[in-house]
Amino acid sequence: MGFYLAQLLTGLANASSLFLIASGLSIIFGVTRIVNFAHGSFYMVGAYLAYSLVTWLDGGILGFWFSIVLAALLVGVIGLVVELIILRRIYHAPELFQLVATFGVVLIVQDATLAIWGAEDLLGPRAPGLDSAVRILGEPIPEYDLALIAIGPAVLLAIWLVFHRTRWGVLVRAATQDREMVGALGVNQAWLFSATFILGSFLAGLGGALQIPREAVSLQMDLSIIGEAFVVTVIGGMGSVSGAFIAAVLISVLNAFAILIFPQISIVLPFVVMAVVLIVRPYGIFGRPGSEHGGTEDPDQPLRLLSGKGAMMLAAAVMALALSPVFVADFTMILLVDVMVATLFAVSLHFMMGVGGMVSFGHAAYFGVGAYAAAMAVKLLGLGMIPAMLLAPFGAALAALFFGWFCVRLSGVYLAMLTLAAAQILWGVTFQWQDVTGGDDGILGVWPAAWASSDRVYFYIAFALCIGGIWALRRAAHSPFGYVLRGVRDSRIRAEAIGVDTRFHQWMGFTVAGAFAGLAGVVFAFSKGSVFPDALGIAQSIDGLIMVLLGGIHALAGPILGAAAFVLIEDWVTRLDYWRVIFGGIILVIVLLAPDGIAGGVNRLMRLLRRDAA
Amino acid sequence: MLDVKTLTARYGRAQILSDVTLSVGENEVVALLGRNGAGKSTTIKSVMGLVQHVSGQVTYDGQAILGRASHMICRAGLGYVPEERRIFGELTVEENLEVGRREPRADAPEWTFEHLFELFPNLAERRRNLGKQLSGGEQQMLTIARTLMGNPRLVLLDEPSEGIAPVIVEQMATIIGELKREGLSVLISEQNLHFARIVSDRAYIIEKGQMRYEGSFAHLDAHPDISTRYLAV
Numbered sequence: 025m026g027f028y029l030a031q032l033l034t035g036l037a038n039a040s041s042l043f044l045i046a047s048g049l050s051i052i053f054g055v056t057r058i059v060n061f062a063h064g065s066f067y068m069v070g071a072y073l074a075y076s077l078v079t080w081l082d083g084g085i086l087g088f089w090f091s092i093v094l095a096a097l098l099v100g101v102i103g104l105v106v107e108l109i110i111l112r113r114i115y116h117a118p119e120l121f122q123l124v125a126t127f128g129v130v131l132i133v134q135d136a137t138l139a140i141w142g143a144e145d146l147l148g149p150r151a152p153g154l155d156s157a158v159r160i161l162g163e164p165i166p167e168y169d170l171a172l173i174a175i176g177p178a179v180l181l182a183i184w185l186v187f188h189r190t191r192w193g194v195l196v197r198a199a200t201q202d203r204e205m206v207g208a209l210g211v212n213q214a215w216l217f218s219a220t221f222i223l224g225s226f227l228a229g230l231g232g233a234l235q236i237p238r239e240a241v242s243l244q245m246d247l248s249i250i251g252e253a254f255v256v257t258v259i260g261g262m263g264s265v266s267g268a269f270i271a272a273v274l275i276s277v278l279n280a281f282a283i284l285i286f287p288q289i290s291i292v293l294p295f296v297v298m299a300v301v302l303i304v305r306p307y308g309i310f311g312r313p314g315s316e317h318g319g320t321e322d323p324d325q326p327l328r329l330l331s332g333k334g335a336m337m338l339a340a341a342v343m344a345l346a347l348s349p350v351f352v353a354d355f356t357m358i359l360l361v362d363v364m365v366a367t368l369f370a371v372s373l374h375f376m377m378g379v380g381g382m383v384s385f386g387h388a389a390y391f392g393v394g395a396y397a398a399a400m401a402v403k404l405l406g407l408g409m410i411p412a413m414l415l416a417p418f419g420a421a422l423a424a425l426f427f428g429w430f431c432v433r434l435s436g437v438y439l440a441m442l443t444l445a446a447a448q449i450l451w452g453v454t455f456q457w458q459d460v461t462g463g464d465d466g467i468l469g470v471w472p473a474a475w476a477s478s479d480r481v482y483f484y485i486a487f488a489l490c491i492g493g494i495w496a497l498r499r500a501a502h503s504p505f506g507y508v509l510r511g512v513r514d515s516r517i518r519a520e521a522i523g524v525d526t527r528f529h530q531w532m533g534f535t536v537a538g539a540f541a542g543l544a545g546v547v548f549a550f551s552k553g554s555v556f557p558d559a560l561g562i563a564q565s566i567d568g569l570i571m572v573l574l575g576g577i578h579a580l581a582g583p584i585l586g587a588a589a590f591v592l593i594e595d596w597v598t599r600l601d602y603w604r605v606i607f608g609g610i611i612l613v614i615v616l617l618a619p620d621g622i623a624g625g626v627n628r629l630m631r632l633l634r635r636d637a638a
Numbered sequence: 639m640l641d642v643k644t645l646t647a648r649y650g651r652a653q654i655l656s657d658v659t660l661s662v663g664e665n666e667v668v669a670l671l672g673r674n675g676a677g678k679s680t681t682i683k684s685v686m687g688l689v690q691h692v693s694g695q696v697t698y699d700g701q702a703i704l705g706r707a708s709h710m711i712c713r714a715g716l717g718y719v720p721e722e723r724r725i726f727g728e729l730t731v732e733e734n735l736e737v738g739r740r741e742p743r744a745d746a747p748e749w750t751f752e753h754l755f756e757l758f759p760n761l762a763e764r765r766r767n768l769g770k771q772l773s774g775g776e777q778q779m780l781t782i783a784r785t786l787m788g789n790p791r792l793v794l795l796d797e798p799s800e801g802i803a804p805v806i807v808e809q810m811a812t813i814i815g816e817l818k819r820e821g822l823s824v825l826i827s828e829q830n831l832h833f834a835r836i837v838s839d840r841a842y843i844i845e846k847g848q849m850r851y852e853g854s855f856a857h858l859d860a861h862p863d864i865s866t867r868y869l870a871v
Binding site: 191194195197198200201202204205206207208209210211212213312 | 686687688707708709712713718720724726727728729733734736737738739740784785788
């Protein structure tokens with residue numbers, strides 16, 4: 025009995041931190057509609073700052089708690105700076121651009137933290153006065169856990185009071201429902217957004233700072249918490265603070281007990297819970313469909329067929345690529361294969377997002393399933409390269425067919441979150457299922473057949489598959505099926521009214537996009553000779569998003585430009601120290617200068633030049 | 639007081655307004671008539687700074703306001719009552735009014751909670767209810783009351799009679815009369831000629847984004863062909 029109570033209390037203590045960070049995320053999303061990937065970074069910086077302040081002040085109970093609060097306040101200031109210099113400029117850009125910008129912030133914060141605090145994990149001091157354990161029903165319970173259990177509800181109460189008893193809180197709640205109307209009633213939204221950002225980052229910083237007596241402060245804290253924080257936010261309903269609290273308790277307590285039965289579950293459990301909740305309640309426990317007001321009002325431009333000149337340029341580029349093995353070095357050829365794989369991956373994601381109107385935070389799942397299916401076909405089934413290559417995309421298509429069925433029941437940011445959940449579940453299974461997938465060690469020795477083993481021959485295989493795949497997706501986008509998908513994207517209601525089975529078409533679009541991502545994964549697996557769980561990871565999914573958005577979502581050429589730019593820039597900067605700062609900086613510069621992506625930016629530049637010439 | 643000249647607006651590539659010109663004088667109630675989709679709402683939203691792609695001239699009290707953020711336009715003295723009401727459903731009636739509350743201004747009558755609850759007795763009874771629990775008519779009252787909390791000098795009323803019961807429409811007419819008595823100016827967009835005639839001093843008719851008529855209701859009555867051409871459904 026005592027043991028189970030101890031487990032419950034541990035779960036509740038975990039819930040408090042999780043609630044703090046998730047509530048901040050939820051508040052920021054509610055008001056600004058920004059899905060803030062940098063929220064995990066705020067959490068991490070809060071922990072580092074608290075560590076430094078506690079060690080520096082070294083002042084007993086008072087000094088400890090003062091340091092915690094000061095660290096959280098400083099993180100609030102950092103949040104304000106990020107809001108003022110970056111996000112404020114792009115509130116009118118598409119939501120996903122803001123997401124990419126926040127990911128740029130993640131990269132910069134990672135390197136800044138590394139530069140200031142070093143790569144070593146830091147072990148914080150215990151909380152003075154709360155450093156022992158009390159026995160409850162014979163089980164030792166850390167006093168600090170009990171303090172955390174009290175802090176969670178206390179913060180919830182404080183937020184509730186602020187939201188219901190102050191004018192500012194009322195404005196925040198109003199803005200969560202309809203921020204444009206709040207503006208029309210004379211409230212300066214910019215000021216409201218800044219204040220919201222301060223509060224949200226303060227809460228993230230507080231969550232991080234409170235963790236220092238419990239876990240080592242490390243550079244992995246940001247991305248390890250952000251997935252779970254998203255899950256909690258989504259389960260609770262985006263924008264709902266009490267929802268975040270209930271979801272945090274639900275996840276943490278379930279987790280505390282589930283690991284007793286099945287220790288490997290903790291990686292996947294939050295995502296499974298989220299998938300179940302979203303299918304039953306598509307907007308989370310307390311969430312509501314968001315207001316449409318205040319978004320960008322420009323409808324998507326129709327996709328244009330290539331002009332004669334554009335088609336010629338494209339043909340010339342493909343020809344140059346086809347001939348490149350004749351005159352480039354081997355390592356360049358390998359790089360070009362990477363570019364082609366990334367391009368096919370990006371084009372498949374664009375097919376889903378730009379054509380299908382479904383944003384995916386977990387497109388890497390199908391890339392990874394394709395790669396693993398190929399590797400397992402070779403290693404477990406003993407198939408040759410060609411049969412494996414033909415078979416594996418169907419594996420990815422099957423996975424997309426399965427998860428897509430759930431995902432297309434939702435829309436917008438909730439759909440995106442469910443794709444993330446799907447990807448994390450697949451990643452967790454791959455990571456844990458040692459016997460079949462090799463777990464963390466991956467599957468090695470997935471080389472092309474002997475006749476195809478030279479870089480040049482494999483280049484042409486990759487060329488045929490990737491360029492062929494891109495061409496097929498382009499055709500699909502301009503086929504009647506593509507028209508229907510775009511119709512559904514622009515207005516689901518109108519599409520339904522003319523008799524389109526919108527869900528079915530989106531489901532098929534999802535599957536097609538997954539299959540081609542799988543094809544990219546296949547080419548990737550044979551070019552690297554191995555696959556690791558990273559292929560399905562969040563980072564890979566975000567890479568895809570960055571490629572599509574950097575290129576520009578409104579043009580079919582966008583993902584091609586974006587992927588090429590991404591791979592080439594990445595290849596160049598990852599050789600440098602502190603490449604994340606540079607890469608994050610490049611992302612931010614592109615986002616701030618060309619909110620419509622590289623393709624959009626080039627278009628605008630061309631128009632400008634033409635006008636000057638005329 | 640409000641002068642709109644050659645106002646053009648578009649959503650994406652579709653041009654919604656072309657060269658719209660109208661004016662509202664001191665303590666005047668002006669009706670902007672037109673069919674569904676003629677451009678009435680877009681005109682009002684453009685004045686309020688809620689349409690992105692606009693050009694032309696909008697001056698209020700001598701200052702150019704086109705292109706300003708909508709909160710600045712509100713603070714200059716314009717109050718906007720949206721067609722879809724846009725009540726904050728998760729907030730109570732009082733909280734809805736609180737969102738609209740602004741400091742009193744020298745050039746306009748000051749509205750308080752008590753004053754508004756007198757004018758809208760239904761809302762007084764439901765002050766602690768959530769916005770989403772109100773009936774359509776009550777929501778229509780609340781959206782007007784919320785805007786009045788900002789102490790505007792000029793109220794832009796977008797289709798106030800749409801979708802509410804006839805008895806409420808009558809109440810609405812009384813309220814607009816009350817606003818005029820208080821010294822406010824009102825620009826009201828309407829499809830209902832009969833209702834507009836009761837509450838307003840003169841009329842504009844807009845069709846397909848262009849101004850087709852400007853003048854008195856008497857002239858409109860004397861020339862029924864005008865309203866047949868531009869207003870009949």
